[in-house]
Amino acid sequence: MTKTVLITGVGKRIGLYLANAFIQQGWQVIGTYRSHYPSIDALAESGADLYCCDFTDNLQIQHFIEKVLAAYPQLDCVIHNASLWLPDNADLANSDIMATMMQVHVSAPYQINLAVAPLLQAAEQKSNIIHITDYVAEKGSKKHIAYAASKAAMENMSLSFASLLAPKVKVNSIAPALICFNEGDSEQYQQKARNKSLMQQVGGEHEMWDAIQYLLCSHYITGRSLPLDGGRHLK
Template sequence: MSAAPILITGGAQRLGRHCAERLVDDGHPVIVSYRRERPELEALRRRGIVTLRADFATEAGILDFIARLKGETRSLRAIVHNASDWAPDSRDEQAGATFERLFRVHMLAPYLINLHCRELLEACGEPQRDIVHMTDYVAQKGSKKHAAYAATKAGLENLTLSFAAMYAPEIQVNAIAPALIMLGEDDDEAYAEQARAKSAMAMVPGPGVIYQSLRYLLDNRYVTGITLPVDGGRHLR
């Protein structure tokens, strides 16, 4: 097992938190970034997970995070870009600002982290080093209410191809594209039924399927430049 930690951005809740906890269960040291303090972070810290606050909504915030990350560790086994902002489109004067924020969170932060932290991955000393981009099913389909979100996730998916070509063969770069994996705290049964009906598998699977997908990429030395869909067969509907 590598002594170099795995970085998960946006690892304080939901899919990121689940993957962080499962990685620790499997013996990996983990670092997570988080946007704001929340009670769940204390439970992660008690498990030995390092938490670093990060503001990916600005370039200065991204660069500050990278500097503090390098002060925390000299190597990384993998980087999982999970930080995300599910912001709906705006039709008022804030529309441009919303798009720019989503661009920075979904594209600029992974782009700069990948560039500036390549040396941390190369210092890992393990035969396999990985970058994993968490994109979204809507990157291929588009969205009527979240066009900026879908477009910037599609941009992240394209960055997967570029960095995979750039960093091969030393570092593998792949993406995972989930559809709805977990329900929100306020989602009722009517919403859950509607969500299940969108996929051929007719289920809301829970975060374990994302960890299985991440584990596949972290354990396979011959996969790079792919986007792994985890959507229950939505394209069959």
């Protein structure tokens, strides 16, 4: 039977890479995106089931959940990758910045996890929820306080859902530092970023894929956070 994975935020970067990798492995991919990119059309042509959903809007989240519940009898994995990176000096009131960060990184995954729990429980083998958090969830951030706090809350949520859904569903977090550069990042910026790691490099998308495969293959690990930071904590 074809396995099914739900990945949030598949329009670009890590989410897009993961969606394509799962498709190549023969999985059915359900994906969400907020903004339409050419990559979305390419994913659809590859067989992904895609939904436009802005996670700052609870109504859109509920509509998305209803569509998934109506279309799928089970899920094998949910990967919460959708993210929004607002600095604390963004052109919003401080309370709005915090509310937005918590909405995208905590409330949306919380609602989705609770709603699709029966689908995960219905999987033939142990199923998985994976929260993509961030290195700053443990370290904090002077310029992205709300973002770091919301990612820390997301990481903590893994503990509660791991307890709630065991033993059928494993729930873990992956906490990456910089995994890949954006197109147009200057060489000066790239070198500065590399220097923050003991390994003097960024992880690359395949590092995330390998970490996810490690968690999927395990029959034992749950309620944990896997750091992908190149030894930044020792710098």
